[in-house]
Amino acid sequence: MKQSSIKAKKKFGQNFLKDESVLAKIIESMPKNDNKVIEIGPGLGDLTKFLVNVKSVEAFEVDTDLCTLLQEKFQQELQTKRLSLHCGDVLEAWKGSLSDEAYDLVANLPYYIATNIILKALADEKCHNILVMVQREVAEKFCAAPGEKSFGALSVIAQSIARCTITQTVPPEAFDPAPKVDSAVMLLEKFQSRSDEEFEKFLRVCFKQPRKTLQKNLSERFDKKVLGEIFVRMNLPHTVRPHQLSTDDYHQLYTLLKK
Ligand code: SAM
Numbered sequence: 001m002k003q004s005s006i007k008a009k010k011k012f013g014q015n016f017l018k019d020e021s022v023l024a025k026i027i028e029s030m031p032k033n034d035n036k037v038i039e040i041g042p043g044l045g046d047l048t049k050f051l052v053n054v055k056s057v058e059a060f061e062v063d064t065d066l067c068t069l070l071q072e073k074f075q076q077e078l079q080t081k082r083l084s085l086h087c088g089d090v091l092e093a094w095k096g097s098l099s100d101e102a103y104d105l106v107a108n109l110p111y112y113i114a115t116n117i118i119l120k121a122l123a124d125e126k127c128h129n130i131l132v133m134v135q136r137e138v139a140e141k142f143c144a145a146p147g148e149k150s151f152g153a154l155s156v157i158a159q160s161i162a163r164c165t166i167t168q169t170v171p172p173e174a175f176d177p178a179p180k181v182d183s184a185v186m187l188l189e190k191f192q193s194r195s196d197e198e199f200e201k202f203l204r205v206c207f208k209q210p211r212k213t214l215q216k217n218l219s220e221r222f223d224k225k226v227l228g229e230i231f232v233r234m235n236l237p238h239t240v241r242p243h244q245l246s247t248d249d250y251h252q253l254y255t256l257l258k259k
Contacts, residue, residue, distance in 0.1 A: 001068045003044060008177050012063050013110030016043050017133065019174035022185075023050055029167040029187055030054065031104060031129045038098060038127075040090050040107045040117060042066070045073050047108055048083065057083050058099065060090035091116070097126040108133040111179070115154070118142065118188070122161060125193040130162070132186060139166050139184035151243040152210060153203040159247045160199070161192040202254050207242045214242045222257055230256045 008014040017023060027050045030037075035055075042048040042059040043066055051057045052074070061067050067087035077083035086093060091113065098121075105121050114134045121127045137150075143164040144150035158164050167185045172178035208217050215238050218227055231238055234252060236245070245253070 001065060001072065003069060006044070006065060006069065009063060013041075013112045014043060014063070015108075015111075015175040015177060015179045017046055017108050017174060018176050019170070022168065022170050022174050023047055025168050026106070026131065026133070026185055027051070027054060029131055029185065030106060031131070031187075031189060033104070033128070035102045035104045035128055036099070037106050038103045040105065041110050042070055042085075043108070045070050047106075048074065051106060052077050052082050056081070058086070058103070059083065060086045060088065060093060062087075062089045091120075094120055094124075097124050099126050102126055102128050104129040104131065106131045111135050111138075114138055119154075119157070119195075122158060122188070122190075122195045123197070128190055130186075130188040130190075131167075133170065133183055134186065135179075136169055136182040136184040139186040142188065143186055146246045147244060149243070153200070153207040156203050156247050156250050157195055157200055158188055160251065161195055162188040162190045164188050199251075199254055202257075203250065206250065206253075210242055212241075213238065214240050214245065217242065218257075226257070 008016065023046060026047065037051050037055040037057045039048060039051060039057055039059040042061050048057060048059060061070060064087060067085065070085055071078065074083050078085060103126055105127055109117055109132050111134065115138060118130060118132065121130050140150040141152055141154045142158045143166050144155045165187045167187050170183040170185065205221050206214060206217055215227055215231060
């Protein structure tokens with residue numbers, strides 16, 4: 001399989017990262033540890049080439065044409081087990097943990113499933129750190145601070161268990177073909193091993209209608225009188241909107257409402 005005969009497939013979210021300075025900065029931003037790396041969607045192998053120089057890599061690629069190309073390109077790394085390659089859909093392989101060993105996820109993600117992949121990695125206790133290229137808007141949702149417009153359930157879920165930083169923003173021209181939107185690389189460094197499913201469900205209620213008041217959203221699930229008392233106890237105005245609370249406030253509110 002020749003690289004020149006490969007055409008990017010939209011249905012797999014294929015935008016290949018060509019800018020070497022962006023690739024180098026991703027490598028620079030990798031957490032320094034002994035964890036192996038899992039790469040989702042190695043594509044033509046441009047990021048993989050850098051990754052195998054610094055770590056052992058396990059990669060998952062759904063596109064069989066790209067898999068054949070990667071098997072040819074990385075013959076030596078596959079032989080020495082510096083790289084192992086799974087040809088198939090990563091979401092089908094992801095039952096519980098994606099690996100038996102501690103790993104960091106480093107990838108230029110397919111954007112159509114990026115949020116789903118990040119939530120799975122946050123819930124996967126073997127995943128210690130996540131360094132991924134995503135749509136800029138998605139990175140801003142995960143990393144937003146309280147009070148900011150993008151602050152929502154994804155920010156609270158992520159920031160409850162990880163430190164979130166946007167390490168670089170990337171323009172469309174860095175890719176071939178160029179996507180329609182700006183991209184960003186974000187680093188989520190977990191300080192807790194996994195997210196809490198029940199808390200996530202609670203947050204979805206809190207942010208169900210982001211422009212409404214938090215009390216209005218919660219009143220669909222919880223007793224209004226109890227809510228009123230808890231809001232007074234936490235010093236929260238009854239007009240407060242969901243994006244105005246901090247991550248700690250959400251944990252306190254959840255604990256009080258569970259009692
Ligand atoms: N890593 C390459 C790069 O930086 O140029 C390619 C990134 S491209 C944005 C996303 C890659 O994810 C593509 O190679 C695509 O085929 C692959 N992909 C899409 N859906 C996938 C899935 N469900 N499981 C595994 N790989 C997938």
